[in-house]
Amino acid sequence: MLTTASVPDRDKVAYWNDAVSRTLVPMTVVPQGDGPFVGRLATDRLGYLRVSTMEADAKRISRTPALIARSPEAFVAVGVQMSGTATFIQDGRRAEVGEGDLVVYDTTRPYFFDYPQRFSMHVFQLPRRVLGVPESDIRQVTGTAIDTEDGFGAVLLPFLATLAASAHAYTPAVADRLAGNVVDLFSTLVAERTREVTQDADAARTHLVLRVRDHINQNLGDPDLSPESIAQAHRISVRYLHRIFEGEGITVGRLIQQRRLEECGRELARRSRTAPTVSAVAQRWGFVNPAHFSRAFRAVYGVSPREWRSLRAAEGDGRPGPGFSAGVGLLSADHR
The missing domain is CATH 1.10.10.60 (Homeodomain-like)
Structure with missing residues:
Protein backbone atom coordinates (compact mmCIF):
# COMPACT_ATOMS: atom_id res chain seq x y z
CA MET A 1 0.00 0.00 0.00
CA LEU A 2 1.44 3.36 -1.07
CA THR A 3 -0.21 6.63 -0.12
CA THR A 4 0.61 10.32 -0.10
CA ALA A 5 -1.21 10.78 3.24
CA SER A 6 1.95 11.02 5.39
CA VAL A 7 4.15 12.70 2.78
CA PRO A 8 4.87 16.47 3.09
CA ASP A 9 2.82 18.50 0.60
CA ARG A 10 5.87 19.72 -1.30
CA ASP A 11 7.00 16.11 -1.89
CA LYS A 12 3.68 14.49 -2.74
CA VAL A 13 3.94 14.76 -6.55
CA ALA A 14 7.52 13.45 -6.66
CA TYR A 15 6.59 10.64 -4.28
CA TRP A 16 3.58 9.68 -6.41
CA ASN A 17 5.58 9.69 -9.65
CA ASP A 18 8.09 7.34 -8.08
CA ALA A 19 5.36 5.12 -6.58
CA VAL A 20 3.43 4.51 -9.77
CA SER A 21 6.60 4.14 -11.85
CA ARG A 22 8.00 1.46 -9.53
CA THR A 23 4.70 -0.35 -9.05
CA LEU A 24 3.35 -0.28 -12.61
CA VAL A 25 5.73 0.99 -15.32
CA PRO A 26 7.78 4.20 -15.58
CA MET A 27 5.49 7.12 -16.43
CA THR A 28 5.15 10.84 -15.83
CA VAL A 29 2.30 12.15 -13.66
CA VAL A 30 1.19 15.78 -13.76
CA PRO A 31 -1.55 16.82 -11.25
CA GLN A 32 -4.36 19.01 -12.60
CA GLY A 33 -6.05 20.37 -9.48
CA ASP A 34 -5.15 23.00 -6.92
CA GLY A 35 -3.91 22.09 -3.48
CA PRO A 36 -1.88 19.09 -2.27
CA PHE A 37 -2.09 15.99 -4.45
CA VAL A 38 -3.76 12.96 -2.86
CA GLY A 39 -3.21 9.43 -4.13
CA ARG A 40 -3.42 5.84 -2.93
CA LEU A 41 -2.08 2.74 -4.68
CA ALA A 42 -2.58 -0.86 -3.53
CA THR A 43 -0.88 -3.73 -5.37
CA ASP A 44 -0.97 -7.54 -5.14
CA ARG A 45 0.39 -10.36 -7.25
CA LEU A 46 -1.40 -13.46 -8.46
CA GLY A 47 1.45 -15.48 -9.96
CA TYR A 48 2.62 -13.49 -12.99
CA LEU A 49 -0.49 -11.26 -12.84
CA ARG A 50 -0.08 -7.86 -11.17
CA VAL A 51 -3.30 -6.41 -9.74
CA SER A 52 -3.37 -2.76 -8.66
CA THR A 53 -6.04 -0.37 -7.46
CA MET A 54 -5.36 3.32 -7.90
CA GLU A 55 -7.33 6.15 -6.31
CA ALA A 56 -6.08 9.67 -7.02
CA ASP A 57 -6.90 13.28 -7.73
CA ALA A 58 -7.20 14.66 -11.26
CA LYS A 59 -4.00 14.16 -13.23
CA ARG A 60 -2.41 13.45 -16.58
CA ILE A 61 -0.26 10.38 -17.18
CA SER A 62 2.09 9.97 -20.13
CA ARG A 63 4.40 7.14 -21.12
CA THR A 64 6.98 8.28 -23.64
CA PRO A 65 9.54 6.34 -25.71
CA ALA A 66 12.27 7.43 -23.26
CA LEU A 67 10.31 5.98 -20.34
CA ILE A 68 9.55 2.80 -22.29
CA ALA A 69 13.29 2.28 -22.75
CA ARG A 70 13.67 2.14 -18.95
CA SER A 71 11.35 -0.89 -18.60
CA PRO A 72 12.28 -3.67 -21.03
CA GLU A 73 9.54 -6.13 -20.02
CA ALA A 74 6.42 -5.98 -22.19
CA PHE A 75 3.04 -5.90 -20.47
CA VAL A 76 -0.51 -5.84 -21.72
CA ALA A 77 -2.74 -4.04 -19.25
CA VAL A 78 -6.48 -3.81 -18.76
CA GLY A 79 -7.82 -0.86 -16.82
CA VAL A 80 -11.24 -1.07 -15.18
CA GLN A 81 -12.67 2.40 -14.56
CA MET A 82 -14.48 2.13 -11.23
CA SER A 83 -15.27 5.81 -10.73
CA GLY A 84 -14.62 9.06 -12.59
CA THR A 85 -13.76 9.29 -16.28
CA ALA A 86 -10.64 9.25 -18.44
CA THR A 87 -9.47 10.08 -21.92
CA PHE A 88 -7.03 7.50 -23.26
CA ILE A 89 -4.85 7.75 -26.37
CA GLN A 90 -2.69 5.01 -27.91
CA ASP A 91 -1.83 3.93 -31.46
CA GLY A 92 -3.49 7.03 -32.88
CA ARG A 93 -6.87 6.24 -31.31
CA ARG A 94 -8.68 8.26 -28.67
CA ALA A 95 -11.12 6.64 -26.22
CA GLU A 96 -13.46 8.29 -23.74
CA VAL A 97 -13.55 5.89 -20.79
CA GLY A 98 -16.60 6.05 -18.53
CA GLU A 99 -17.41 4.44 -15.21
CA GLY A 100 -17.54 0.66 -15.64
CA ASP A 101 -15.65 0.65 -18.96
CA LEU A 102 -12.57 -1.42 -19.74
CA VAL A 103 -9.56 -0.13 -21.63
CA VAL A 104 -6.69 -2.24 -23.02
CA TYR A 105 -3.19 -0.87 -23.55
CA ASP A 106 0.29 -2.08 -24.38
CA THR A 107 3.13 -0.75 -22.22
CA THR A 108 5.69 -1.12 -25.03
CA ARG A 109 4.12 1.74 -27.01
CA PRO A 110 3.51 5.34 -25.94
CA TYR A 111 0.17 6.19 -24.35
CA PHE A 112 -1.57 9.03 -22.55
CA PHE A 113 -4.27 9.14 -19.82
CA ASP A 114 -6.14 12.28 -18.81
CA TYR A 115 -8.24 12.06 -15.62
CA PRO A 116 -10.19 15.36 -15.28
CA GLN A 117 -11.43 14.62 -11.75
CA ARG A 118 -10.75 12.28 -8.84
CA PHE A 119 -11.04 8.68 -9.94
CA SER A 120 -10.44 5.06 -9.04
CA MET A 121 -9.27 2.33 -11.38
CA HIS A 122 -8.23 -1.32 -11.19
CA VAL A 123 -5.21 -2.15 -13.35
CA PHE A 124 -4.36 -5.72 -14.38
CA GLN A 125 -0.92 -6.23 -15.94
CA LEU A 126 0.14 -9.42 -17.70
CA PRO A 127 3.42 -10.22 -19.44
CA ARG A 128 2.56 -10.05 -23.12
CA ARG A 129 4.38 -13.31 -23.79
CA VAL A 130 1.81 -15.33 -21.77
CA LEU A 131 -1.21 -14.12 -23.75
CA GLY A 132 -0.43 -16.04 -26.94
CA VAL A 133 -2.22 -13.34 -28.95
CA PRO A 134 -0.67 -11.88 -32.13
CA GLU A 135 0.59 -8.33 -31.68
CA SER A 136 -1.53 -7.27 -34.66
CA ASP A 137 -4.66 -8.33 -32.75
CA ILE A 138 -3.60 -6.43 -29.64
CA ARG A 139 -3.04 -3.31 -31.75
CA GLN A 140 -6.64 -3.50 -32.96
CA VAL A 141 -7.93 -3.39 -29.37
CA THR A 142 -5.69 -0.73 -27.81
CA GLY A 143 -6.98 2.82 -27.68
CA THR A 144 -10.64 1.75 -27.46
CA ALA A 145 -13.09 1.79 -24.56
CA ILE A 146 -14.93 -1.50 -24.04
CA ASP A 147 -18.51 -1.21 -22.81
CA THR A 148 -19.38 -3.72 -20.08
CA GLU A 149 -23.16 -3.47 -20.30
CA ASP A 150 -23.37 -6.41 -22.73
CA GLY A 151 -21.21 -8.92 -24.56
CA PHE A 152 -18.12 -10.48 -23.06
CA GLY A 153 -17.31 -7.27 -21.17
CA ALA A 154 -20.43 -7.76 -19.05
CA VAL A 155 -19.06 -11.15 -17.93
CA LEU A 156 -15.52 -9.89 -17.36
CA LEU A 157 -16.26 -6.77 -15.29
CA PRO A 158 -17.69 -8.38 -12.09
CA PHE A 159 -14.99 -11.05 -12.12
CA LEU A 160 -12.17 -8.51 -12.36
CA ALA A 161 -13.74 -6.24 -9.72
CA THR A 162 -14.05 -9.15 -7.27
CA LEU A 163 -10.55 -10.36 -8.07
CA ALA A 164 -9.05 -6.92 -7.40
CA ALA A 165 -10.83 -6.66 -4.05
CA SER A 166 -9.69 -10.08 -2.84
CA ALA A 167 -6.31 -10.61 -4.55
CA HIS A 168 -4.47 -10.57 -1.22
CA ALA A 169 -6.49 -13.49 0.18
CA TYR A 170 -5.45 -16.33 -2.16
CA THR A 171 -2.81 -18.98 -1.57
CA PRO A 172 0.03 -19.18 -4.12
CA ALA A 173 -1.46 -22.29 -5.74
CA VAL A 174 -4.88 -20.69 -6.15
CA ALA A 175 -3.29 -17.42 -7.31
CA ASP A 176 -1.44 -19.21 -10.12
CA ARG A 177 -4.65 -20.85 -11.33
CA LEU A 178 -6.51 -17.55 -11.20
CA ALA A 179 -3.75 -15.89 -13.21
CA GLY A 180 -4.18 -18.57 -15.87
CA ASN A 181 -7.93 -17.95 -15.92
CA VAL A 182 -7.34 -14.23 -16.38
CA VAL A 183 -5.02 -14.94 -19.33
CA ASP A 184 -7.77 -17.01 -20.97
CA LEU A 185 -10.34 -14.29 -20.33
CA PHE A 186 -8.08 -11.55 -21.70
CA SER A 187 -7.30 -13.61 -24.80
CA THR A 188 -11.03 -14.13 -25.35
CA LEU A 189 -11.65 -10.41 -24.93
CA VAL A 190 -9.01 -9.54 -27.53
CA ALA A 191 -10.39 -12.17 -29.92
CA GLU A 192 -13.94 -10.82 -29.56
CA ARG A 193 -12.90 -7.22 -30.07
CA THR A 194 -10.70 -8.15 -33.03
CA ARG A 195 -13.66 -9.81 -34.74
CA GLU A 196 -15.75 -6.69 -34.18
CA VAL A 197 -13.01 -4.44 -35.57
CA THR A 198 -12.57 -6.77 -38.55
CA GLN A 199 -16.30 -6.77 -39.23
CA ASP A 200 -16.36 -2.98 -39.08
CA ALA A 201 -13.37 -2.83 -41.43
CA ASP A 202 -15.08 -5.25 -43.86
CA ALA A 203 -18.23 -3.13 -43.86
CA ALA A 204 -16.19 0.01 -44.50
CA ARG A 205 -14.29 -1.72 -47.34
CA THR A 206 -17.56 -2.88 -48.95
CA HIS A 207 -19.00 0.63 -48.71
CA LEU A 208 -15.87 2.12 -50.27
CA VAL A 209 -15.90 -0.42 -53.13
CA LEU A 210 -19.51 0.54 -53.91
CA ARG A 211 -18.56 4.23 -53.88
CA VAL A 212 -15.66 3.58 -56.26
CA ARG A 213 -17.85 1.56 -58.62
CA ASP A 214 -20.42 4.37 -58.64
CA HIS A 215 -17.66 6.91 -59.30
CA ILE A 216 -16.46 4.85 -62.26
CA ASN A 217 -19.99 4.60 -63.69
CA GLN A 218 -20.49 8.35 -63.34
Missing part, protein backbone atom coordinates in the same frame (compact mmCIF):
# COMPACT_ATOMS: atom_id res chain seq x y z
CA ASN A 219 -17.18 9.24 -65.00
CA LEU A 220 -16.74 6.68 -67.79
CA GLY A 221 -16.63 9.43 -70.42
CA ASP A 222 -13.65 11.11 -68.79
CA PRO A 223 -10.53 9.94 -70.67
CA ASP A 224 -8.45 10.76 -67.57
CA LEU A 225 -10.39 8.31 -65.40
CA SER A 226 -7.75 6.02 -63.86
CA PRO A 227 -6.81 4.34 -60.57
CA GLU A 228 -4.77 7.44 -59.74
CA SER A 229 -7.65 9.88 -60.30
CA ILE A 230 -10.08 7.62 -58.42
CA ALA A 231 -7.74 7.34 -55.43
CA GLN A 232 -7.31 11.11 -55.37
CA ALA A 233 -11.08 11.69 -55.53
CA HIS A 234 -11.62 9.39 -52.54
CA ARG A 235 -8.57 10.65 -50.61
CA ILE A 236 -6.92 7.25 -50.40
CA SER A 237 -3.66 5.89 -51.77
CA VAL A 238 -3.52 3.99 -55.06
CA ARG A 239 -2.06 1.06 -53.14
CA TYR A 240 -5.06 0.97 -50.78
CA LEU A 241 -7.45 1.27 -53.73
CA HIS A 242 -5.92 -1.82 -55.31
CA ARG A 243 -6.00 -3.62 -51.96
CA ILE A 244 -9.76 -3.15 -51.43
CA PHE A 245 -10.39 -4.55 -54.93
CA GLU A 246 -8.38 -7.73 -54.30
CA GLY A 247 -11.58 -9.62 -53.50
CA GLU A 248 -13.54 -8.24 -56.44
CA GLY A 249 -12.09 -10.54 -59.10
CA ILE A 250 -10.99 -7.63 -61.27
CA THR A 251 -8.54 -4.76 -61.07
CA VAL A 252 -9.69 -1.15 -61.12
CA GLY A 253 -8.11 -0.55 -64.54
CA ARG A 254 -9.80 -3.61 -66.02
CA LEU A 255 -13.12 -2.59 -64.49
CA ILE A 256 -12.94 0.84 -66.14
CA GLN A 257 -12.26 -0.74 -69.54
CA GLN A 258 -14.97 -3.39 -69.05
CA ARG A 259 -17.62 -0.80 -68.19
CA ARG A 260 -16.63 1.41 -71.13
CA LEU A 261 -16.88 -1.50 -73.54
CA GLU A 262 -20.28 -2.47 -72.14
CA GLU A 263 -21.63 1.02 -72.74
CA CYS A 264 -20.09 1.17 -76.22
CA GLY A 265 -21.62 -2.21 -77.06
CA ARG A 266 -25.07 -1.10 -75.92
CA GLU A 267 -24.92 2.18 -77.85
CA LEU A 268 -23.65 0.57 -81.05
CA ALA A 269 -26.43 -2.03 -80.86
CA ARG A 270 -29.12 0.62 -80.46
CA ARG A 271 -31.31 1.10 -83.57
CA SER A 272 -31.48 4.73 -84.68
CA ARG A 273 -31.92 6.66 -87.93
CA THR A 274 -29.09 9.01 -86.99
CA ALA A 275 -26.64 6.61 -85.43
CA PRO A 276 -23.36 8.19 -84.26
CA THR A 277 -20.12 7.08 -85.81
CA VAL A 278 -18.08 4.35 -84.16
CA SER A 279 -15.35 6.84 -83.28
CA ALA A 280 -17.90 9.21 -81.71
CA VAL A 281 -19.26 6.39 -79.52
CA ALA A 282 -15.76 5.38 -78.48
CA GLN A 283 -14.84 8.94 -77.60
CA ARG A 284 -18.07 9.50 -75.66
CA TRP A 285 -17.15 6.60 -73.36
CA GLY A 286 -13.56 7.62 -72.74
CA PHE A 287 -11.60 5.85 -75.52
CA VAL A 288 -9.07 8.29 -76.97
CA ASN A 289 -7.21 5.95 -79.33
CA PRO A 290 -9.48 4.41 -82.05
CA ALA A 291 -7.06 1.57 -82.75
CA HIS A 292 -6.90 0.62 -79.07
CA PHE A 293 -10.69 0.74 -78.85
CA SER A 294 -11.09 -1.51 -81.87
CA ARG A 295 -8.64 -4.10 -80.49
CA ALA A 296 -10.25 -4.08 -77.04
CA PHE A 297 -13.74 -4.33 -78.52
CA ARG A 298 -12.83 -7.27 -80.76
CA ALA A 299 -11.20 -9.08 -77.81
CA VAL A 300 -14.51 -8.95 -75.91
CA TYR A 301 -17.17 -9.19 -78.65
CA GLY A 302 -15.26 -11.31 -81.14
CA VAL A 303 -15.99 -8.85 -83.96
CA SER A 304 -15.07 -5.26 -84.85
CA PRO A 305 -17.29 -2.39 -83.64
CA ARG A 306 -18.71 -1.89 -87.14
CA GLU A 307 -19.41 -5.61 -87.57
CA TRP A 308 -21.09 -5.64 -84.17
CA ARG A 309 -23.34 -2.75 -85.18
CA SER A 310 -24.31 -4.50 -88.42
CA LEU A 311 -25.02 -7.79 -86.68
CA ARG A 312 -27.18 -6.21 -83.99
CA ALA A 313 -29.07 -4.12 -86.52
CA ALA A 314 -29.78 -7.27 -88.55
CA GLU A 315 -31.06 -9.09 -85.45
CA GLY A 316 -33.34 -6.14 -84.68
CA ASP A 317 -32.71 -5.84 -80.95
CA GLY A 318 -30.24 -4.26 -78.57
CA ARG A 319 -29.37 -7.21 -76.38
CA PRO A 320 -25.73 -8.29 -76.09
CA GLY A 321 -25.04 -11.61 -77.80
CA PRO A 322 -23.13 -14.70 -76.65
CA GLY A 323 -19.79 -13.27 -77.67
CA PHE A 324 -20.35 -10.31 -75.35
CA SER A 325 -21.05 -12.50 -72.30
CA ALA A 326 -18.05 -14.72 -72.93
CA GLY A 327 -15.83 -11.71 -73.43
CA VAL A 328 -16.87 -10.07 -70.18
CA GLY A 329 -16.11 -13.31 -68.37
CA LEU A 330 -12.68 -13.35 -69.99
CA LEU A 331 -12.04 -9.78 -68.90
CA SER A 332 -13.04 -10.58 -65.33
CA ALA A 333 -10.81 -13.60 -65.14
CA ASP A 334 -7.76 -11.94 -66.70
CA HIS A 335 -7.34 -9.20 -64.08
CA ARG A 336 -3.64 -9.22 -63.53
